[in-house]
Every structure is written in structure tokens, then in C-alpha cells.
Amino acid sequence: MLQCSLIQKLPSNAIGRDFVIGDLHGCFDLLESLMKAVEFNIDQDRLFAVGDLVDRGSYSLPCLELIEQPWFYAVMGNHEAMMLDYFKAYQRTGYIDPYFDESDESGYIEYGGDWVAKYYQADKATMSQAFEHGLELAANLPLLIVVGENEQRFHVVHSELLRPDYSTNDIKVWLDSDIDEWLENGIPENTKERFYWGRTIMQGYFDPVPQLQVGLSRTFCGHTIHQNIRQKLSHICLDTGAYSSDVNSAYSLTIYDIKAGGSWVSASYCRNELVYGDFV
Numbered sequence: 333m334l335q336c337s338l339i340q341k342l343p344s345n346a347i348g349r350d351f352v353i354g355d356l357h358g359c360f361d362l363l364e365s366l367m368k369a370v371e372f373n374i375d376q377d378r379l380f381a382v383g384d385l386v387d388r389g390s391y392s393l394p395c396l397e398l399i400e401q402p403w404f405y406a407v408m409g410n411h412e413a414m415m416l417d418y419f420k421a422y423q424r425t426g427y428i429d430p431y432f433d434e435s436d437e438s439g440y441i442e443y444g445g446d447w448v449a450k451y452y453q454a455d456k457a458t459m460s461q462a463f464e465h466g467l468e469l470a471a472n473l474p475l476l477i478v479v480g481e482n483e484q485r486f487h488v489v490h491s492e493l494l495r496p497d498y499s500t501n502d503i504k505v506w507l508d509s510d511i512d513e514w515l516e517n518g519i520p521e522n523t524k525e526r527f528y529w530g531r532t533i534m535q536g537y538f539d540p541v542p543q544l545q546v547g548l549s550r551t552f553c554g555h556t557i558h559q560n561i562r563q564k565l566s567h568i569c570l571d572t573g574a575y576s577s578d579v580n581s582a583y584s585l586t587i588y589d590i591k592a593g594g595s596w597v598s599a600s601y602c603r604n605e606l607v608y609g610d611f612v
């Protein structure tokens with residue numbers, strides 16, 4: 333089971349802007365160009381990440397290290413969860429087999445975790461200190477972030493706030509009132525994994541489906557790739573496939589400006605120019 337604080341509550345940003353970034357997957361350089369494009373001010377603005385900071389792209393550890401920045405907030409993605417699982421035995425024994433691919437029964441290495449081999453120290457059969465620190469940072473990520481009150485309120489989660497009883501309940505997703513209760517009593521055990529693995533809403537299981545779910549504030553998520561931002565049942569999905577943008581020009585990394593009402597910028601490895609738009 334994940335040992336993290338699970339749910340984090342933050343006030344609205346009274347002095348600056350709030351941005352959300354889609355699944356980074358190691359695309360640190362794309363993030364840098366987007367932050368420059370929006371003139372991100374680290375003294376005033378905040379950046380929320382929908383999880384999956386690591387795997388597949390070129391700069392996984394630098395993306396993990398962002399968690400230490402006071403202006404950066406992230407939730408746990410399934411890739412962080414898989415990475416933590418993979419290194420559980422190592423954290424217990426202090427020893428790891430150098431043959432990452434062969435020793436991986438979990439599928440993590442094959443699923444994008446092969447970058448970790450770079451941080452293996454053969455002389456000591458351990459991982460580097462910087463990598464171990466990255467693991468600690470990932471282990472403390474919450475599953476859900478709740479920001480602000482009333483009209484300004486928004487949530488950040490990796491995949492979806494789907495109720496486990498969605499097939500028999502008219503209301504398919506958790507509401508603000510449920511989340512408020514979790515802030516007091518914790519998130520129910522039977523729903524946690526859906527927060528970083530679920531694909532029911534974005535893969536269209538309920539389509540056609542309204543953009544808004546009454547009673548649920550805007551909930552930013554990622555995990556399911558599409559070339560455009562999409563909104564279903566108050567979930568706004570920002571995974572526009574950053575790590576694939578070197579081979580597929582339809583894909584990109586997207587940053588979303590919450591206070592500007594959904595203006596966004598995207599960067600891609602395939603093209604030299606940034607793309608600007610408004611999500612309505």
C-alpha cells in the first residue's frame with residue numbers, strides 16, 4: 333500500500349497564477365520552454381502536475397526533483413506507483429540486481445522505467461543517492477490535491493474520481509461533498525487505485541456525457557492520451573502525449589492557465605513553435 337499523505341488541501345493563490353501541466357514523463361525540456369512562454373514567476377505562481385513525472389522521456393529524475401520546489405505541486409501517477417513498487421525490495425535490503433530488465437517481473441522497466449539503470453552504482457550494488465532521494469520525493473506525493481473554495485475550487489488527480497459503484501449509481505463520480513469528508517476521515521481504500529489507474533471516463537465508457545458534473549469542481553487529470561484537451565463529468569484531461577511528440581506531431585506537452593479561464597500553450601519535440609489556444 334502507498335504510504336503517502338493521500339490528500340492535500342491548499343488555499344487559492346492570492347498573489348499569482350495557477351497552472352496545471354499534463355503528464356511530464358521526463359520531458360523536462362518541454363516544460364522549461366512552456367514555463368518561459370507563460371513567463372512563469374516562481375515567487376508568485378504555482379504549477380500543478382497531474383502525475384506521471386517519470387518514465388519514457390529523457391529527464392525523469394529532474395522531473396521528480398521538481399517536487400522539492402516550493403512552487404511545484406504534483407499528485408501520484410501510476411508510473412510513480414509502479415516505480416515505488418519496483419524499488420520496495422531494494423529499499424528493504426539495500427541491494428539491487430544490476431540486470432534491471434531480466435529481474436523485472438512487475439513490467440515496470442519494460443513499461444518505461446529503463447532510465448533507472450543509469451543511476452545504478454555497480455561498485456556498491458546500490459542506486460545513487462540522488463536517485464534514492466527522488467524515490468523519497470515520489471513516495472510522499474498525495475493522490476489528490478484540493479485547491480481553493482467555491483467557484484475558485486479545483487482538484488488535481490492523475491486519472492479519475494470514479495465511484496466504485498458507478499454501474500449502479502446515477503452519479504458516476506465522487507463529488508466535492510465526498511472529498512470534503514475525506515479531508516476529515518481519509519480516502520476510502522476501495523477507490524484509491526482508480527485515482528491513478530482508471531480510464532473509464534476518458535476512454536468514453538459513459539459517452540455521450542456532459543462536460544460538467546453538478547457538485548464536482550473542475551478536476552484536472554491526465555493518464556489517457558489525446559491530441560487535444562478534453563472535458564467530461566468535470567474532469568479536464570491534459571495528457572496530450574508529451575513523450576510521443578518526437579515521433580508524432582499531433583502530440584505535445586500542455587500547460588493550462590486556470591485563472592485565465594483555460595488558455596493553454598503546448599510544446600512538442602516535432603515542431604519549433606509553441607501553439608497557443610483557449611479551452612472553452
Ligand SMILES: [Mn+2]
Nearest residue numbers: 384409410555
Ligand atoms: Mn498514467
